[in-house]
Amino acid sequence: MTPMREQSPHILVADDERSIRLTLETGLTLNGFRVTCARTGREAIQAARDSHFDAVVSDIFMPDGDGLEVLRSLRAISPTIPIILITAQGSVELAVRAVSEGASDFIAKPFEVAALAALVRSHLKARAEAEPADAVHEGVLINDFSNSGLIGRSAAMVNVYKLIAHAARTDATVLVLGETGTGKELVARAIHDFSPRVDKPFLAVNCSGLTDTLLEDELFGHTRGAFTGAAKDRAGFFEAADGGTLFLDELASTSANFQTSLLRVLQLGEIRRVGSTEARRVNVRVIGASNAPLDQLVSSGQFRADLFYRLSVLTIELPPLRERTGDIDLLARYFLDRAGAQSQLTLSQEAADALNAYPFPGNVRELENAMTRAIALCSGGLITLDCLPPNISVHSRSSVSASGSASLIDDRPTMEELERRYLELVLTEAGGNRRRAAAVLGLNRRTVQRLIARHSLFALADKDTSAGDDNEID
Numbered sequence: 001m002t003p004m005r006e007q008s009p010h011i012l013v014a015d016d017e018r019s020i021r022l023t024l025e026t027g028l029t030l031n032g033f034r035v036t037c038a039r040t041g042r043e044a045i046q047a048a049r050d051s052h053f054d055a056v057v058s059d060i061f062m063p064d065g066d067g068l069e070v071l072r073s074l075r076a077i078s079p080t081i082p083i084i085l086i087t088a089q090g091s092v093e094l095a096v097r098a099v100s101e102g103a104s105d106f107i108a109k110p111f112e113v114a115a116l117a118a119l120v121r122s123h124l125k126a127r128a129e130a131e132p133a134d135a136v137h138e139g140v141l142i143n144d145f146s147n148s149g150l151i152g153r154s155a156a157m158v159n160v161y162k163l164i165a166h167a168a169r170t171d172a173t174v175l176v177l178g179e180t181g182t183g184k185e186l187v188a189r190a191i192h193d194f195s196p197r198v199d200k201p202f203l204a205v206n207c208s209g210l211t212d213t214l215l216e217d218e219l220f221g222h223t224r225g226a227f228t229g230a231a232k233d234r235a236g237f238f239e240a241a242d243g244g245t246l247f248l249d250e251l252a253s254t255s256a257n258f259q260t261s262l263l264r265v266l267q268l269g270e271i272r273r274v275g276s277t278e279a280r281r282v283n284v285r286v287i288g289a290s291n292a293p294l295d296q297l298v299s300s301g302q303f304r305a306d307l308f309y310r311l312s313v314l315t316i317e318l319p320p321l322r323e324r325t326g327d328i329d330l331l332a333r334y335f336l337d338r339a340g341a342q343s344q345l346t347l348s349q350e351a352a353d354a355l356n357a358y359p360f361p362g363n364v365r366e367l368e369n370a371m372t373r374a375i376a377l378c379s380g381g382l383i384t385l386d387c388l389p390p391n392i393s394v395h396s397r398s399s400v401s402a403s404g405s406a407s408l409i410d411d412r413p414t415m416e417e418l419e420r421r422y423l424e425l426v427l428t429e430a431g432g433n434r435r436r437a438a439a440v441l442g443l444n445r446r447t448v449q450r451l452i453a454r455h456s457l458f459a460l461a462d463k464d465t466s467a468g469d470d471n472e473i474d
Contacts, residue, residue, distance in 0.1 A: 009032075009120075013036070015086070028120075031113070033120070057086065061088075072101055072102075082124060084116070096168060150183060150190060152330060154324040164191055167314050173310060174316060178291065184318060187316060188245070188287040192287075200243035205246070218237055221234050248288045267310070321364055332352070335368055350384065351384055358395050370388055373388070
């Protein structure tokens with residue numbers, strides 16, 4: 001008797017874009033899945049009621065309701081089914097909501113279908129291996145989502161948001177790794193803000209540059225008379241953060257003696273004030289951070305291996321800005337909007353190109369400082385290449401020169417691009433005055449207004465609509 005052939009996993013795909021549905025249907029079928037597609041959230045919910053599916057892949061944003069609504073409905077129908085959400089607009093808030101409401105995972109657009117297929121298989125395998133009692137994990141329900149300060153929609157950042165969301169649901173220690181300026185403290189704050197500890201203190205300590213004595217005094221406190229100048233008992237950061245979260249930055253700079261003291265706190269959940277033998281219980285979630293690779297320091301004997309393993313229960317690695325495709329434009333716009341609440345600010349194409357070409361060794365912090373400088377130097381609401389810091393503008397000009405396209409002629413822009421650049425220049429020099437710009441261009445003001453509208457340069461032009469002689473050369 002021929003053995004019964006095991007049926008391929010049945011996947012429900014929900015997306016309102018036909019091209020994505022076709023791509024997913026074809027790609028997942030080629031990867032060995034059976035696929036049913038739904039065009040709307042309502043169709044997906046109805047399909048789940050009518051048929052059995054092994055997993056769901058759904059867009060988050062659809063015309064008849066977002067994927068989180070679909071997620072809630074599907075969870076009610078099938079509590080343990082793996083549900084993977086697709087997003088083009090990643091944020092920490094969205095990640096926390098998705099994880100809290102039962103999403104198994106989510107992935108950023110654009111994505112490789114092969115990677116998505118592997119992710120689906122991974123969740124199907126995990127579900128098959130899990131005990132029934134462990135199939136459903138209760139998330140932390142969060143109703144009020146504050147601004148996390150983390151900006152970015154690149155696939156690398158969406159993965160960070162996902163890890164933050166998972167970390168917020170647990171009480172495990174977290175290790176945040178990343179270059180200087182990537183936003184390690186923002187990640188720690190986001191984990192705290194979306195965790196059950198949100199109503200308790202969040203305290204941050206930079207361990208760099210402090211001696212063992214000062215660092216232990218800061219963290220553990222001291223008793224009266226413990227050392228010269230200790231006139232009274234003082235609680236340290238661990239006691240002050242009781243019930244909350246303590247963020248320890250630059251751990252790579254700490255000594256072996258301090259690492260031993262910190263390991264004791266993590267293992268036993270208690271501290272001793274400097275000068276005291278009394279152990280005090282503390283309930284503090286520790287999030288550590290380093291811009292140096294701690295695993296390499298462990299290998300070279302510069303960092304305790306047992307402390308590293310204790311800290312890195314969950315590790316979040318922040319990508320450098322140069323690897324976050326598309327996020328530089330988003331961050332630059334964010335900094336402009338934040339600073340230009342009273343006036344609209346525009347980034348010239350040349351300046352935007354320079355920002356995207358620069359490697360940003362100082363990461364997001366360096367970009368923020370660059371935009372602050374540019375805002376202070378710009379005139380007429382337009383940020384040009386000359387408004388950016390010299391290291392960025394020089395890098396841009398060097399790159400242009402090296403590529404042999406240092407001039408407009410060498411650059412070979414289109415006529416429309418030449419028209420836009422020249423109009424942008426004249427409006428800036430005219431201080432936004434349309435009449436003055438029209439005189440320089442030899443056009444009437446109506447034509448100039450049409451050109452401004454065509455190239456979306458409203459921010460550079462004033463609101464002067466007074467009547468005048470419109471019989472200039474057109």
